[in-house]
């Protein structure tokens with residue numbers, strides 16, 4: 001989802017030529033930069049569809065092949081046999097009719113017709129069994145294809161650089177790709193339907209040609225208007241689905257915001273429900289209006305197609321009658337031709353109808369494969385050096401710019417933090433502290449300059465090995481719907497010789513104050529921490545923060561990054577963290593981001609950032625007394641009138657304070 005500003009020409013809300021331009025308010029809009037689907041939608045023609053269908057079928061079969069090749073072989077064999085049986089069945093119709101209309105006693109005629117009848121019945125019976133087998137195989141393959149598509153999508157997303165999420169459109173494309181995963185399971189069935197329609201069309205066409213060569217081209221010509229109308233209808237439907245896509249996504253997004261537990265209290269306390277539901281209704285109405293327009297236009301198209309198709313079918317039947325009356329075709333062959341004509345017409349209809357559907361599905365699958373490529377563009381491709389430590393983390397003339405940002409978030413930063421040290425990052429909102437901490441932790445790579453770990457540029461490090469050496473407590477830490485133990489170990493229990501995995505968990509919990517939280521849980525470390533899921537137990541904000549801290553302390557990491565680690569903690573818990581921090585820093589390099597300047601007294605060095613630049617760098621004692629930003633912030637934070645506290649010795653009841 002991209003929250004995009006309207007383009008400059010749309011921002012001008014005043015009439016042309018007026019001087020004081022008022023920007024219109026920006027609204028959440030789903031945009032996919034460089035979205036090529038609209039052009040692709042307009043390009044849906046009979047010819048493009050004829051070209052595309054084989055590719056799409058190959059693609060569906062290819063996906064199925066990767067999942068279970070035996071089933072694909074069985075599926076194709078069933079389809080081919082079914083097509084051959086259809087042709088045999090149609091030919092048997094001629095034998096049956098010829099025998100029945102021949103001269104002689106009825107018993108004799110029936111006797112003559114028996115082999116054809118048996119063939120007809122057996123072909124129909126075996127085709128029915130094959131149909132069941134095809135259905136079963138498709139049902140087996142489809143969910144597996146979808147899961148494979150999903151796994152590839154998840155793999156691509158989780159193996160992309162973190163910075164990919166900052167690229168405009170990455171999340172939109174993820175969303176579109178996810179839709180591709182949803183429809184991928186339909187792809188096989190749709191291909192099957194087309195193959196089945198094509199098989200029966202080929203079989204019937206062969207039989208029809210054997211009756212009289214003129215019938216087939218005549219039928220194809222007759223089917224053309226309906227085919228064109230069918231494709232146009234498909235184009236209208238696809239374009240309508242594109243037109244409404246943004247609003248449908250908006251609806252999905254709003255639905256999530258409306259019911260998500262995190263927002264539930266604010267929707268109520270802010271009395272926002274009506275406002276949001278109003279927006280929801282408006283978006284829904286836009287979708288309905290566009291769908292109605294498309295349905296009407298498509299119905300008109302179908303009507304024209306059906307009229308043309310009816311006239312054309314009449315011409316074919318007239319031709320058949322002409323052939324019979326002039327003795328060019330026998331009555332028995334005409335009977336076969338009747339069945340074959342119906343099969344050909346049904347086959348053509350099936351190919352066009354299913355073709356339009358699979359064409360649409362193919363568009364969504366393009367989104368999926370585009371995402372795999374795009375994530376591939378952001379795929380982690382750093383060096384392969386496996387770091388130890390790190391003992392010294394150093395930024396050298398570091399610059400970092402978010403994609404499409406007007407100015408760099410960090411500019412020319414040089415500083416370092418060593419094992420055993422605490423480096424505090426201080427500055428006003430938006431000054432670049434969090435960004436810098438992510439670069440030091442090798443989550444982002446520099447745009448300019450360098451970050452080195454023990455002299456090795458983070459660009460040259462194996463990313464996963466590097467992240468195994470860092471522990472991060474971000475401002476918005478994850479609240480995993482897992483047990484307390486898993487929430488601390490993150491599924492990576494550690495045992496130091498002689499100790500159990502829980503010893504490490506317990507000591508991390510003790511260091512963060514999460515031990516008190518665990519002690520209060522109904523099943524201790526085994527308690528599921530997610531009230532809204534599976535009947536788990538919920539924690540308060542501060543309790544969650546203690547768990548998040550325990551998770552970082554538990555990691556065997558050389559670099560510990562704490563971004564506002566005590567924002568939700570009570571004074572006792574906060575005191576515990578900061579008094580224990582030096583001990584934690586003994587064998588780690590610690591980077592601490594905080595606005596509470598009294599807490600930075602524990603730091604060995606303080607880096608003060610202002611609009612992405614390092615404006616001061618020194619110890620607490622040096623910075624507090626020197627003129628500069630740190631001194632200013634310190635004075636502001638301590639500029640509070642002490643609130644009069646009643647004399648502690650005076651135990652007389654106070655007058656109640658009336659508000």
Ligand SMILES: Nc1ncnc2c1ncn2[C@@H]1O[C@H](COP(=O)(O)OP(=O)(O)OP(=O)(O)O)[C@@H](O)[C@H]1O
Pocket residue numbers: 166402403405409427428429430431432433434435436
């Ligand atoms: N994902 C992002 N994409 C684009 N710009 C970003 C992104 N994250 C942060 N920024 C911008 O980078 C600048 C620095 O942000 P950062 O989060 O590092 O600041 P901060 O000092 O940690 O702020 P705070 O004290 O509010 O947490 C800000 O101008 C912000 O708007």
